[in-house]
Amino acid sequence: MKHLLTITELHNEEILEILSEAQQFSEGKIWTPAKEQFVANLFFEPSTRTKFSFEVAEKKLGLQVLNFETQSSSVQKGETLYDTVKTLEAIGTNAVVIRHPQDHYFDELVDGISIPIINGGDGCGHHPTQCLLDLLTMQQEFGKFIGLNVVIVGDIRHSRVARSNADVLKRLGANVYFSGPEPWMDETMVNGNYVSMDEAVQFADVMMMLRIQHERHAFKMISSKQEYHQIFGLTIEREAQMKPKSIIMHPAPINRDVEIASSLVECSKSRIFKQMTNGVAVRQAVLKRALQLKKEVVLNG
Ligand code: CP
Secondary structure, eight states: OOOBOOGGGSOHHHHHHHHHHHHHHHTTOOOOOSSOOEEEEEESSOOSHHHHHHHHHHHHTTOEEEEEOGGGSGGGGTOOHHHHHHHHHHTTOOEEEEEESSTTGGGGTTTTOOSOEEEEEETTTBOHHHHHHHHHHHHHHHSOOTTOEEEEESOOTTOHHHHHHHHHHHHTTOEEEEESOGGGOOHHHHTTOBOOHHHHHHHOSEEEEOOOOGGGOSSOOOSOHHHHHHHHSBOHHHHHHSOTTOEEEOOSOOOBTTTBOGGGTTSTTBOHHHHHHHHHHHHHHHHHHHHHHHHHHHHTO
16 A cells, blocks of 8 residues: 555554664665655644654655645645645655644545655544654564553543554554543543553553643643643652653653653653654655555556
């Protein structure tokens, strides 16, 4: 399959192949396509990590990068997402990376667009490259997924990171648990595996903290940041209870002193900036896969 829309569409073998390729890129592997290729980055929602790590990955692969500016584009004249992407395809773009606030925005694209679409995040839906970089970070740390205890903490309901990670980690044999305010739990995901923060830190190999997604809340959902931190946050006291080889992850951006104590962001257990570094290698692997598959389709007629 040429697109990467959700992690669900990838078989375990494909996931492990992408991780292996990404590991090689992280160790300095060089690959560039045989001929000039153009990739457009369309970000209809704010982003720092995803947008710039895709751009770094594209430049490392020798791709021609087209950064789509929503504010100065014909989207402002009412052009649809489909017509925008169809236009980019018509002028010779070889792949698109899209972040969009609408869940499953790609459903309206897949039938008519014949260049690879890489999902950089859709609403509360999916974030497959974040999931892959999280997996790479865990694989580098533990060398396996089977039997790992991963606790995903926080705004589960509004988090595309939680959705993507919970699905694939279970498939790869990890034990996935959830913690955070109960109104933010999605029962279809949690399925009885709810633990308190004080329980979680005792047995977790990975504490995966999530940002509170204020922009996706219809009304104010926490009374105070301090109270949230004390009940649901990774405090300095809770970090001291964690197992010696356990790690802390967070997709970022971070609300310091809310979901995690500020001084823990760069503590010895934190892999938060390692995740960001891994994001470049994962995106190189994903882009290579998309562009190579496109080439194979053409060659096979
Ligand atoms: N983790 C993540 O997706 O960060 P950005 O929103 O900055 O891309």
